[in-house]
Amino acid sequence: MIEARGVEKWYPNGFHALRGVDLTVEQGEVVVIMGPSGSGKSTFLRTFNALEDFQKGAITVDGITLSDDLRHIDAIRREVGMVFQQFNLFPHLTVLENLTLAPVLVRKLPKAEVQRRALDLLERVGIAEQAHKYPGQLSGGQQQRVAIARSLCMEPRILLFDEPTSALDPEMVQEVLEVMQGLARDGMTMVVVTHEVRFARQVAHRVVLMDAGVVVESAPPEQFFANPQHERSRQFLSQIS
């Protein structure tokens, strides 16, 4: 589904953030990306839907090669959903409108049909009764579940998560992780940047450790947590446990 080869990125200020990253994500696979702060996790994740550009290497998403061609970028963004650390819900729209905006505008689907689907999705993430409230009236955990539902409403084939629980109060982390676990069970292809070790152990098919702009280790969670192959991985694990 995602195929990244030798991706290198320099920020405009000259900082070399990605130094040749390789990653393959299969259909239905859940990949968790871990790594110390500043290692380039967000930067890498955001290249998948062209929120960040890159200078070297190649990325293919769902059979479409990422290039400067705007049509390709739009096509990829339709198939790839993204959930942000800060939720980024649209505060001036109700929860329901947050969900229906993109399918109506981008996929040109009839509004009534999209609304029906949106309500189903809200039901699925457990907040159907909040459909007509504004995001500012919801708790952080509820907002993040709305953000997930908003991405799902576009019926993406891949979902990207950038530290989806890092901005949440501890008691709300679980409700969001449960929704993500449900998605994984249903076979959604997911790439998740997170520090939640338990989630990585239980849900991920593969854990990837990034450091200083490169992938250091890529292994199934059992092996990654019990028997990491690289010195850098052992260091990282000892820091977070």
Add this chain to the structure above:
Amino acid sequence: MDSPLLRRLRRDLFATPLDGLISIVLVVALAASAAGLLHWALVQAQWAVIQANSTLFAVGRYPLDQQWRLWLLTILLAAATGLSWGLLRALPRPDRPARLWPFNDRLAAVLLAGLALGLPLLLRLGTAIQLRWWVITALLLLARWAAGRWGRRIPDPVRRWIPLIWPLLYLLGMVLISGGLGLVNVSPSEWGGLLLTLLEASFAILLCFPLGVLLALGRRSALPLLRWGAVLYIEFIRGAPLITLLFLGQNILGFLLPGGLAPERVWRAAWVLTFFAAAYVAEAVRSGLAAVPLGQLEAARSLGLAMPQALIHVVLPQALRVALPATVGQFITLLQDTTLLSLIGLLDLLGTARTVMANPAFLGKNAEVYLVLAVLFWGCCAALGLGSRALETRLNTHSTAKA
């Protein structure tokens, strides 16, 4: 003797001895100046200058036999205002029940009725004209009442199109004022007074807004040419006094704009006002854009929205909400800036006033004239301010509504 009013007075005005002292001094001072003003207005002032020139102040030299067109427009405007006002109260958003007659609305209605009754009476306008103002005000309030009362019964599809009456009315107003569609042409050089002032201001307000938004977007554009163009324009306009631009415009606008767009001095001035205000609106909108987190655009783009869609549906609604107070402040300034038109020889309200005061028959009646001018401008600005406040509360539902 412990009514709520008394208690409130005691709390607000006499909480401490010092508060009480300040309150008393202020009340006495206010009362004294109000009494002075009232005495002057009712006894000393000679309103004949207004009475004799009321038509001139209102519409300038607009042909007498065509003035029914302006009355018709006024009637339509009053009805549309009452209708919109009433509907605004009758149709609260589902999450925010509003009252049909909040205190401010009652105050505004009483003030309006008082002005309509009092002002023509004070100025001793002709009975026929007095009567017309009363009927028009009554119509406005009636429309307000009826729309508030029955607004909910209007079926949804119809309701959605109601705001369209405003642009339609504006176009119709243009036709009524200038002619066409079977009406006799009235040349812009014959427009004057309040009519000209409102026309110039509304034209500039309507056009400077979209222009300002485009400039603000241009200033943040990734294309260097667009960005530098916008910066250059905004900084040039903001660095030049309006009066010089007005003089400049009279001389060069004929060459700059496609022929026929600004053949008249009146229209040239309107374009200069528009271009001038757009630069300031752009700055207000820019601060609004800066207040929208980058994550909003990223979220919209990651959902597949194209850039224009993301701007129109996600970024601009939030930015304009932030920019609204500053933008309306700009509109109010613009309305007041129209007085500069008198310096380039147009007969707007101030220009008309100057010709009247120069008339030997009305020598020394400046105070009367200026007072009426001040009241008229205050009324227009207050209406703008009230309208924007209503819009603001309506737009802010999401941030004020709490679970």
